[in-house]
Amino acid sequence: MGKKPETSFENFYDKFDQTEFEEPWKRTIKSKNRAMKISLIISGVLNTIETFFFTKDFIDLAENSIFQFMLCLLLICFNTDIFVIFFSYIFRSKKNDVKYSEMYKRSLIGGMLNNFYSDVNYQPFSGISKNIYDSGLYREYYNKYYSDDFAEMMFKEKYSVRLAEVYTAFEDTNIDSDGHTHTTIATKFYGLFAQIFLTKSIGCNLRIRQNQLFKQYNEIEMDYAEFEKMFDVDTDDRIKAMQILTHDVMEELINFKKNTNCNYDVFIKGNILYIRLHTGQIFESVINKKEVIHKNTAHRYFNILKFLYNLSDKILTITEDDNI
16 A cells, blocks of 8 residues: 655665755855865964964074974964864854755655655654653653654555654753852753554554663563564563564564664554654754765665664554454
């Protein structure tokens, strides 16, 4: 049911029209080059001034102090150069970067989503609600929440899907004995979150997560040694867990982990499938001087969406079985 997606990135990339990207890409590269030239000129002037005054003060140095003098001068010039380059990039015009980024999300990421899903409503500058994220029952305490790249769509014209980038962290502030304030921020999750609605409930909870040091009280062992080394499975219905975690599904989970080294977890609660991929920032453009669209980055995003598609397809097909 539904359209068959393109699963080859090369085919997808070759067919993708990059024409509209060329002008903002050229302007962005030109802006970066101009910022670099200006920073080099400023650095050269400042380095000359620093060398003049530094040399004037140390003109009578003994010969055995020359090395220390040169080292000190190099460090001063180096720090000046870093400072100038940093601020030249910070304060340069970003309007072309923004235009390119907006186009990247709308055309490329939107195109990838439309390749795998139907009825796509992609809102790159909106996020998924905290309540929806928390419905995944993640055992992580956090007090900072941020989300963007929200998409709502249909999988095989049958299953409703919500997807977004999510960042959660715990921020802790303490005051020491001297009255100084110290704040630490510990990231709990940063990556892609997906919520997929099944057509019926599986009648239990099933969670798949990266292998942990301590076992859960309802953890079960799977008869697949390689899978057991990578993942833990806990459920309140062992039989259904065995039915859903077929060899084919476990192979999909193993291969993605081996190929990307990306941590992730899967949770089925009744009639909802939750998938989290700990990718860090995702769907953001990377501007490369040699390519209008940075191919390796686009390939990574495509493979992540392909994994979501393949894993969802396998699990949802199994849950449709009348015996589940």
